Amino acid sequence: xxxxxxxxxxxxxxxxxxxxxxxxxxxxxxxxxxxxxxxxxxxxxxxxxxxxxxxxxxxxxxxxxxxxxxxxxxxxxxxxxxxxxxxxxxxxxxxxxxxxxxxxxx
Amino acid sequence: xxxxxxxxxxxxxxxxxxxxxxxxxxxxxxxxxxxxxxxxxxxxxxxxxxxxxxxxxxxxxxxxxxxxxxxxxxxxxxxxxxxxxxxxxxxxxxxxxxxxxxxxxxxxxxxxxxxxxxxxxxxxxxxxxxxxxxxxxxxxxxxxxxxxxxxxxxxxxxxxxxxxxxxxxxxxxxxxxxxxxxxxxxxxxxxxxxxxxxxxxxxxxxxxxxxxxxxxxxxxxxxxxxxxxxxxxxxxxxxxxxxxxxxxxxxxxxxxxxxxxxxxxxxxxxxxxxxxxxxxxxxxxxxxxxxxxxxxxxxxxxxxxxxxxxxxxxxxxxxxxxxxxxxxxxxxxxxxxxxxxxxxxxxxxxxxxxxxxxxxxxxxxxxxxxxxxxxxxxxxxxxxxxxxxxxxxxxxxxxxxxxxxxxxxxxxxxxxxxxxxxxxxxxxxxxxxxxxxxxxx
Numbered sequence: 001x002x003x004x005x006x007x008x009x010x011x012x013x014x015x016x017x018x019x020x021x022x023x024x025x026x027x028x029x030x031x032x033x034x035x036x037x038x039x040x041x042x043x044x045x046x047x048x049x050x051x052x053x054x055x056x057x058x059x060x061x062x063x064x065x066x067x068x069x070x071x072x073x074x075x076x077x078x079x080x081x082x083x084x085x086x087x088x089x090x091x092x093x094x095x096x097x098x099x100x101x102x103x104x105x106x
Numbered sequence: 107x108x109x110x111x112x113x114x115x116x117x118x119x120x121x122x123x124x125x126x127x128x129x130x131x132x133x134x135x136x137x138x139x140x141x142x143x144x145x146x147x148x149x150x151x152x153x154x155x156x157x158x159x160x161x162x163x164x165x166x167x168x169x170x171x172x173x174x175x176x177x178x179x180x181x182x183x184x185x186x187x188x189x190x191x192x193x194x195x196x197x198x199x200x201x202x203x204x205x206x207x208x209x210x211x212x213x214x215x216x217x218x219x220x221x222x223x224x225x226x227x228x229x230x231x232x233x234x235x236x237x238x239x240x241x242x243x244x245x246x247x248x249x250x251x252x253x254x255x256x257x258x259x260x261x262x263x264x265x266x267x268x269x270x271x272x273x274x275x276x277x278x279x280x281x282x283x284x285x286x287x288x289x290x291x292x293x294x295x296x297x298x299x300x301x302x303x304x305x306x307x308x309x310x311x312x313x314x315x316x317x318x319x320x321x322x323x324x325x326x327x328x329x330x331x332x333x334x335x336x337x338x339x340x341x342x343x344x345x346x347x348x349x350x351x352x353x354x355x356x357x358x359x360x361x362x363x364x365x366x367x368x369x370x371x372x373x374x375x376x377x378x379x380x381x382x383x384x385x386x387x388x389x390x391x392x393x394x395x396x397x398x399x400x401x402x403x404x405x406x407x408x409x410x411x412x413x414x415x416x417x418x419x420x421x422x423x424x425x426x427x428x429x430x431x432x433x434x435x436x437x438x439x440x441x442x443x444x445x446x447x448x449x450x451x452x453x454x455x456x457x458x459x460x461x462x463x464x465x466x467x468x469x470x471x472x473x474x475x476x477x478x479x480x481x482x483x484x485x486x487x488x489x490x491x492x493x494x495x496x497x498x499x500x501x502x503x504x505x506x507x508x509x510x511x512x513x514x515x516x517x518x519x520x521x522x523x524x525x526x527x528x529x530x531x532x533x534x535x536x537x538x539x540x541x542x543x544x545x546x547x
Contacts, residue, residue, distance in 0.1 A: 012373030021371035064393040084465040084491040096475040
């Protein structure tokens with residue numbers, strides 16, 4: 001199942017770093033997100049976009065609001081002021097992540 | 107117990123004005139805050155100020171003030187509305203003079219106070235190291251601006267001086283909202299838990315419509331009514347910093363657990379350590395409870411001692427970006443756009459255009475997230491952008507895209523080109539003792 005059906009997302013930027021929230025619509029789906037949406041998986045999803053040698057992707061858990069926060073250094077390729085990207089803020093990144101397929105438990 | 111009502115009148119410099127007027131006229135507010143400074147806005151404003159010593163403040167300052175000042179100040183049988191804003195940008199003192207002029211024009215007697223001290227360009231040592239690995243001195247004449255993120259101090263001083271309107275330059279966004287809470291409830295500067303709670307309120311409100319249903323809708327998944335009349339948010343806060351986020355009844359948008367959660371995490375890294383000049387706020391145990399339609403209570407924010415140093419944002423010139431675009435549609439559109447891309451890149455090489463970095467992509471295919479889909483769209487738009495040291499080189503980029511009209515593949519249309527100067531931003535950390543926040547009445 002696509003992450004899009006289970007969760008919503010917003011992306012923020014600070015300097016060269018994006019942070020992407022993934023928020024479960026239903027509390028009962030949150031453990032599934034925690035289990036499958038690892039920092040490594042998110043790093044792999046954005047592998048082609050990040051600066052080579054950038055610091056690792058970090059994941060923070062916010063169980064009270066059934067959300068994960070992913071921090072992605074080096075994905076804005078110079079930050080909003082220098083980047084050649086069309087979306088220099090990286091605001092569209094979270095929507096892309098919602099395309100990830102999750103394995104559903106039986 | 108007194109309930110303080112603070113509204114958010116702008117989430118960025120160019121934001122809508124009508125929702126702020128709605129809040130000022132019908133929000134029953136004590137404070138209306140306008141947060142209008144993005145990371146590099148001050149550097150851009152500083153460039154304006156260099157050519158016009160009386161300029162360098164927010165371009166929408168005058169229009170916003172003309173619209174909301176009639177509701178500001180002491181009025182019979184109503185709350186006294188005050189305004190706090192960072193629309194002073196690179197020149198809070200001139201901004202305050204302009205606001206006084208508008209108040210006079212409107213026949214209003216208002217106390218307008220500028221809060222200054224963020225401009226630290228003259229006190230920085232050249233050997234200071236920026237986060238991008240360069241020293242400040244190495245920027246030479248390219249250095250434009252250096253502004254410390256100030257906390258609540260000068261705003262508090264202005265409120266104690268009975269200001270109706272407080273105009274600042276660079277102040278940490280949540281501090282614009284924390285200052286009136288500290289002032290009204292007499293919170294101590296080391297009451298970390300209340301400062302953490304007040305910072306959460308500021309963080310939730312600082313992007314205005316982003317917590318009240320803006321930047322949220324995803325049709326079929328997250329629907330929001332009446333975004334054309336989106337209402338901006340307000341918080342009802344008690345003396346312990348406990349708050350309900352809501353908006354003016356009848357306005358468009360939505361305040362829900364989900365909208366508040368998206369904004370809670372927006373531009374946050376470690377939720378247990380959200381650094382501001384006033385406090386290290388801890389949002390990691392925040393939860394939201396819906397108390398009615400468009401009413402959400404925020405619970406569980408905390409705080410610890412503030413950081414020792416202040417963050418300074420440094421703006422500097424960093425060359426030019428030239429860009430060109432051209433559209434292709436119908437059968438074979440992608441192949442023609444790809445051919446066009448190859449031609450432009452080859453031309454830039456043949457002509458010896460000096461580029462630091464170049465990027466070529468097809469809007470509709472791979473411009474946002476790289477190649478993700480094999481489905482061929484009906485239309486695509488070639489975009490070529492390059493960063494160059496010299497303006498003359500940057501100009502060539504758009505020109506080469508434009509020449510595709512008569513020299514490139516068939517059926518290209520809608521060419522556009524642009525050149526802009528790059529104002530880059532880097533940051534450094536500075537001792538508090540080097541900064542002197544103060545008011546200039």
